[in-house]
Amino acid sequence: MIVLELALYFAALSLVAFGGMPAVMPEMQRFVVEVKGWTTPAEFTQLFAVAQAAPGPNVLIVSLIGWKVGGLAGALVGLVAVCGPAAAIAWWVTELWERFKESPWRAAIQKAIAPLVVGLILSGGYVLATPHAIPEWRMWLIAGAAAAIHVVTPRLNPLWLLAGGAALGAILLS
Amino acid sequence: MTQADFVETIGLCQFLPGPNIGNASIVLGKRWFGFAGALVAAAGLYALPLVWVLALGALYLEFADHTYVRAVVTGVGAAGAGLFIGTAIKLGTALVRKPAALVLLLGCFLAVGVGRVSMLLVMPLAAVVGIWIARRGWL
Numbered sequence: 001m002i003v004l005e006l007a008l009y010f011a012a013l014s015l016v017a018f019g020g021m022p023a024v025m026p027e028m029q030r031f032v033v034e035v036k037g038w039t040t041p042a043e044f045t046q047l048f049a050v051a052q053a054a055p056g057p058n059v060l061i062v063s064l065i066g067w068k069v070g071g072l073a074g075a076l077v078g079l080v081a082v083c084g085p086a087a088a089i090a091w092w093v094t095e096l097w098e099r100f101k102e103s104p105w106r107a108a109i110q111k112a113i114a115p116l117v118v119g120l121i122l123s124g125g126y127v128l129a130t131p132h133a134i135p136e137w138r139m140w141l142i143a144g145a146a147a148a149i150h151v152v153t154p155r156l157n158p159l160w161l162l163a164g165g166a167a168l169g170a171i172l173l174s
Numbered sequence: 175m176t177q178a179d180f181v182e183t184i185g186l187c188q189f190l191p192g193p194n195i196g197n198a199s200i201v202l203g204k205r206w207f208g209f210a211g212a213l214v215a216a217a218g219l220y221a222l223p224l225v226w227v228l229a230l231g232a233l234y235l236e237f238a239d240h241t242y243v244r245a246v247v248t249g250v251g252a253a254g255a256g257l258f259i260g261t262a263i264k265l266g267t268a269l270v271r272k273p274a275a276l277v278l279l280l281g282c283f284l285a286v287g288v289g290r291v292s293m294l295l296v297m298p299l300a301a302v303v304g305i306w307i308a309r310r311g312w313l
Contacts, residue, residue, distance in 0.1 A: 046251055056223020083192065125255045
């Protein structure tokens with residue numbers, strides 16, 4: 001049953017995931033942690049960390065959640081559910097979207113979505129760095145430093161920032 | 175495939191809902207080899223990373239009770255959160271001159287990030303408001 005729930009939820013999430021995975025992180029955290037209690041807030045941030053550090057698309061956090069909740073079946077079902085509906089849209093919509101290239105509606109939709117995606121990505125960062133909904137200065141320090149470095153040195157491989165986060169975590173959070 | 179074509183395809187895949195790179199595998203796989211191409215491209219994209227992430231995840235779950243392991247992994251999570259914030263700042267600077275866009279951005283952040291309202295509610299509502307504003311030429 002839990003695997004079915006996982007499938008339905010992530011399939012729905014897939015359809016609103018404009019801007020990719022970062023934009024749906026706050027919603028995923030809300031559902032997995034607050035609504036379902038499948039992980040604790042701290043565990044969610046840790047699973048996110050594992051998915052970020054592992055090579056490959058960051059959507060794989062869904063597999064980790066599925067794995068935790070329903071084993072290998074959960075991992076596979078979660079991944080297919082979060083990719084499937086979006087893949088179907090990508091399959092059908094591409095040509096349609098091309099056809100409406102000159103339409104003012106297409107331009108309006110693109111312009112409307114952009115600030116929303118940015119707001120959602122910001123929300124994702126905020127939620128992940130504030131797992132218990134209470135500001136925690138050590139988490140914010142690490143996140144703030146990573147954010148600042150990411151902005152001023154765009155060419156730096158983000159893996160270095162994750163490594164720095166690991167080192168700071170070992171010092172500050174243990 | 176030309177550079178311009180590539181940029182346009184990636185741009186579309188970033189806009190479409192779902193994992194961007196996954197969408198790209200579908201669009202490109204379809205273009206060159208049809209349904210089988212899309213399926214194989216997506217499977218190829220995810221197969222090996224899935225093994226990796228599950229292996230790392232299993233390792234983490236095995237040692238999650240260890241204080242140091244938890245501290246290190248949480249530190250990585252905080253840095254990853256910082257990457258999101260940095261990305262939002264970078265993308266947001268392009269919108270600074272448009273007050274209506276900033277209002278939408280902040281409204282979205284306050285509702286979803288701070289207020290923890292479901293995005294499944296906020297997104298359709300905000301999209302309608304955003305499209306209305308965009309049609310008036312404010313974005």
